[in-house]
Amino acid sequence: MGNTRWTADGRTALERRAGVVFLALAAVGCLLVALSLVLLRITPWDVLRDPSSPLVQLLDVRAEGSLHTWFNVCVLSSGAVLHGCAGALAHRAGWEAWPWALTAAALALLSMDDLLAVHERLEPLGRALGAGQGGLHFAWVLPGLLLAVGLAATAVVAARKLPSSASRWLLVGVAALLAAAVGLESVGGLVLDSVGDGALYVLVSHAEELIETLAAAALLCAAVSAVRLGAGPGAGFEVGYAHPVRRAS
Template identity: 35%
Template sequence: MGISIALTATSMIGAALLPETASQGQRELQRYFDVTAESSLPAWWMTSLLLAAALAHASAGFITRLGRLRGAWCWVLGAAGFAVLSANEHALLAQRLETLGAALAAVTGFPRPVLAAAVAAGLLMATALALLAYRERRRTRWLLAAGAILLAGSTAAGALTQNLVAGGATGFAGAGSVLADNAGWLGRAAGALLLAAAAMSTMSVTRSREGVRVCHRRAGPRAIVTASVPAADPREEGVPA
């Protein structure tokens, strides 16, 4: 979270200090730290955070499946959703699909088919997260709820701010727009971290003489060892037994 805060502060300071007569090199440097710019350092960091959330949810689904518990598909669905969000952050899939959406609308006559598919996928993902929050422990439940609210709320607020700026709304230009963009970016970063932490909180990792044991915290005695990595033999490392 410290890196996210530092990137947000750098982005805001850069936008505030950049003079109107800045050179091309100065503008390129400021753009490199701008949270709204494509292929910037904050964009790469957000891509990594969402990918980490996807990997954490995939691991939780794997452990849940090995523990023969219900809800593994919810974790896997969440992992797929965060992987798509990570790809969108990196490649701006939403903007690139607008052309495809216009072509599909012309053929099918259905207005904005890509948006409709995205809304349906979002509702399905929200349902999966709600089921997980219902089934998991209290700590996981609160992490899921807080992460989902932050991620979805910040994304929606960012889109609303962009529409207001495009419409010329008073108070959403200049410093107001910069502040809203950076606050929204930081909220999404915090949401991704909380969702990754929610998935990791379901796992219990213990080390013993037999190796590293990983199991789901709700599995109990029936799944004491769900994944095992053998411990290194000291003799293989040249250490006397």
């Protein structure tokens, strides 16, 4: 843990590890979305056509409490823990920990929202504000814009203080999340109002859910890219903060 420069080779290895983690999580997300599309929309089995079927509720990525929701909650919760750990390592290495604390709190709140569908409880408020048609078919999007701005501001403020690789993962993750949760949600509302709950809406809604999963994976990888694992004394290993330059003591 001395005051040494974190080498380019070390950064490359960390970025590669973060990429592998992202691809693994993305593969699971793609599998869950594919199962939802193929089993629920293409197969001829009647049991998979009934929205009240427990199997449908488990596999449909659009359903609250589905396997896909559980996976997203796990990724976001794990990301919150890893961001907290990265903050602790940053503090030990002499860097500011508050940006990581900020992002850890944001991921914890996103996880809670995914689990409890808190954003959908804003629907009555959105309708009171005049939303409910077209791009605002899902009325919660209107008051949710304020939360989106808050999340974006949090990411920008934190990213300025994080290692460059972590900043990229963070900003890409937040941008993708907002594009899906606000942008594609609004597109889905337009589709519902214009052509109804048909094949086009199914594709838009599944794309939204997939991008949200990819965003959650990117947010987790922000912390993965900042935690250095290496050989320690004896047969042990060392965990450190992978900022490009160590501060002099």
